[in-house]
Amino acid sequence: MTETRQRGEHTVEAVVAMEKGAPVSVQTIVVPAPGPGEALVAVEACGVCHTDLHYREGAIGDEFPYLLGHEAAGRVEAVGEGVAGLEPGDFVVLNWRAVCGVCRACARGRPQYCFDTANAVQPMRLADGTELSPALGIGAFTEKTLVAAGQCTKVDPAADPAAAGLLGCGVMAGLGAALNTGGVGRGDSVAVIGCGGVGDAAVAGARLAGAARIIAVDVDPRKLEWARGFGATHTVNARERSPIEAVRELTGGDGADVVIDAVGRPETFRQAFYARDLAGTVVLVGVPEPEFQAELPLLDVFSRGGAVKSSWYGDCLPSRDFPMLIDLYLQGRLDLDAFVTERIGPGDVEEAFDKMRRGTVLRSVVVR
Incomplete structure (x- = not known):
């Protein structure tokens, strides 16, 4: 230099x-x-x-x-x-x-x-x-x-x-999707679709929040193993079975309290919507391509209740969240x-x- x-x-x-x-x-x-x-x-x-x-x-x-x-x-x-x-x-x-x-x-x-x-x-x-x-x-x-x-x-x-x-950026987006946007709480069931960096951070965030069941969904067995390392209690290979059916089966037939789409494709967003419980929350944190369109029956949006949210930067406030997360990291908890x-x-x-x-x-x- x-x-x-x-x-x-x-x-x-x-x-x-x-x-x-x-x-x-x-x-x-x-x-x-x-x-x-x-x-x-x-x-x-x-x-x-x-x-x-x-x-x-x-x-x-x-x-x-x-x-x-x-x-x-x-x-x-x-x-x-x-x-x-x-x-x-x-x-x-x-x-x-x-x-x-x-x-x-x-x-x-x-x-x-x-x-x-x-x-x-x-x-x-x-x-x-x-x-x-x-x-x-x-x-x-x-x-x-x-x-x-x-x-x-x-x-x-x-x-x-x-x-x-x-x-x-990415790790905060995933952590915040669970902790801030999704509002994951103790004992909740959570499903995360897409287990790259953002998705695995969402898994880690759900674990920090005290979720009882964390279901990781991906098509790559290697990524599913990564997700287990970050706290996933169950994994679903979407090439082998329907994520919607698998998540419902793992949650007593109800669906997860919070489902996080860390991919951002129309098909994964639809999976997230139908894999959640009634009055549950869907969080979109994966960044869609500009041409992507999502179609859902409006009656289903109305009748299932709950919330459908997008998470922009994990809805974080850097001055609040960064020091806290670094402290958790230094304590060995993240x-x-x-x-x-x-x-x-x-x-x-x-x-x-x-x-x-x-x-x-x-x-x-x-x-x-």
Whole structure:
């Protein structure tokens, strides 16, 4: 790494998606010194998430080039004018929900639904001056990144950065789908459809909440074994039998109290809807493709009661949830380390995408 002293800018190496569908590459980028309300973070670890692949494929937008990476942890290196409660040396997990405190959601005491979250104002750029679009307003496959100060959540520095950073997106989404959106309680029955990183985090969340029966559903026996490691009491291979029938059989014929769809396909959403008990809750946390459509008889929606919810970032409030979950991790009650399948370098991200497609990893994590 080299650093330019002109205007306090930093010249670093980063993983960039230059154009739609093209392999990512390591590029030299320029990161500005933090301005008012901003923070410069030295990234120590960043997970490779499906969202990064969606950006690479143009499934989220077409504002190329994209600076990828968003599940990250690191150390604050500098802060801009007006930043309070954050200083150089703080160990932080980055988040994409830096709440504004004044929008209609925040004003109603629901900051986890903030409609005006903050990002850094100054752009990061390629060496030729081309502005970069940071993934989820973070862009953390880099040695240093610039974010809004509110995107930095301080946690216990004893945590392994590779594990802690995963709270920045997928693991938090799954944990929150169970704990926050689904409201899983002691003694509940829970079914989770799809046992990748998000689904296994939902299994772990249900276990933390004290669910009595946790049913993991997938088509891959390897993923079902992973789910058992995170707390599933029963597994169902959806290639071999109907998940709806299996979940009902395992819950005395009633269906589960909470069913979490961590896939986000029309068929899995339908399975989740009919695998729940009367007045139960369906949670959609898997991200659907834009063209997907779900069809359900409206009479069934009415007559079965309960709730059908979507979970956006696990309905989390980073300032509340991240420190609490890191404490549980350090107490040995939440095994975040188990989500880290491998530790890789920046030049290995494209290969990590391939492994993700094949379902052979929970998370590849870029470490510095």
